[in-house]
Amino acid sequence: MDLLSDAIAAMRIGQPTSNRLRAGSTWCYRFAPYEGAGFHVLLRGSGWLVPSAGEPVPLGAGDVVLVPHGSAHTLSSAPDAAGAVPFETAVPEPDGRTEFLCGKYRLDRARQHPVLAGLPEVVHLPARIGRHPELRAAIDLLGGEVAASHPGRDTVVTGLLDLLLVYLVRAWLASTEHPGWPEALRDREIAAALAALHENPAAPWRIEDLAARVGLSRATLARRFTALTGWPPMAYLTWWRMTTAASLLQDTDLPLPALAAKVGYGSPFAFSHAFKREFGVAPGKYRLGAA
Numbered sequence: 063m064d065l066l067s068d069a070i071a072a073m074r075i076g077q078p079t080s081n082r083l084r085a086g087s088t089w090c091y092r093f094a095p096y097e098g099a100g101f102h103v104l105l106r107g108s109g110w111l112v113p114s115a116g117e118p119v120p121l122g123a124g125d126v127v128l129v130p131h132g133s134a135h136t137l138s139s140a141p142d143a144a145g146a147v148p149f150e151t152a153v154p155e156p157d158g159r160t161e162f163l164c165g166k167y168r169l170d171r172a173r174q175h176p177v178l179a180g181l182p183e184v185v186h187l188p189a190r191i192g193r194h195p196e197l198r199a200a201i202d203l204l205g206g207e208v209a210a211s212h213p214g215r216d217t218v219v220t221g222l223l224d225l226l227l228v229y230l231v232r233a234w235l236a237s238t239e240h241p242g243w244p245e246a247l248r249d250r251e252i253a254a255a256l257a258a259l260h261e262n263p264a265a266p267w268r269i270e271d272l273a274a275r276v277g278l279s280r281a282t283l284a285r286r287f288t289a290l291t292g293w294p295p296m297a298y299l300t301w302w303r304m305t306t307a308a309s310l311l312q313d314t315d316l317p318l319p320a321l322a323a324k325v326g327y328g329s330p331f332a333f334s335h336a337f338k339r340e341f342g343v344a345p346g347k348y349r350l351g352a353a
Contacts (some may be wrong), residue, residue, distance in 0.1 A: 069175030080165030084158035092146035096132035107160030126190025197229040246290035
């Protein structure tokens with residue numbers, strides 16, 4: 063089980079995109095709100111990320127920024143957004159001293175996992191020697207692929223973009239002191255309980271089964287799980303089952319009885335009732351709407 067991969071896979075829609083841009087001595091590019099997440103890597107030079115709310119973030123060569131909630135922001139050579147033009151209209155300057163790698167992920171907010179919902183508006187990961195070597199390696203590979211025209215480039219870039227998102231969130235989780243889900247994933251017993259639920263959401267879990275699985279009493283598991291994640295264990299299981307079902311409805315042609323069994327429901331009726339309570343629409347209509 064990999065909760066982070068599960069969380070990203072449940073939200074992902076379509077393929078991520080990226081491009082590489084060189085800019086001159088003065089530049090200011092505006093990014094409109096987006097139904098997904100965006101990232102920027104400053105490959106050369108220096109600049110600023112100016113969020114729609116909050117203080118400007120200084121950027122140096124090698125810095126990485128994730129905008130996980132798709133909020134409006136500006137990349138600029140100065141700590142303000144004066145004179146910003148839409149990024150889509152930017153004209154590359156081949157001899158520019160500043161170089162960016164920018165990308166976007168399309169994500170469905172209706173299926174957002176709380177581990178991702180808890181990310182701040184801007185995740186800034188400064189370049190530091192020895193920090194997050196996997197992230198740095200992915201950036202180097204991605205920058206090279208985006209700049210070249212090698213055979214199989216599109217497949218490689220898509221895979222590297224998926225890796226990059228995982229590495230970005232993983233790096234933040236490892237370095238943050240925020241309470242909640244980062245702590246839950248570092249807590250051995252709670253992480254093991256989450257792993258068990260993700261590994262087999264269709265199992266007929268009871269709180270006592272889960273507690274025995276991770277070596278805690280029912281009361282201790284319920285208290286710690288709820289304190290760290292904000293969900294009682296069985297409520298989280300129900301939510302994850304419905305989130306998984308939503309992904310299956312969108313991405314597969316599984317008939318309703320088979321899909322219901324895959325997420326732990328003995329009958330399509332019981333599953334449909336639970337799904338409608340969570341998403342406000344019957345599974346069949348949800349599938350048609352996603353088509």
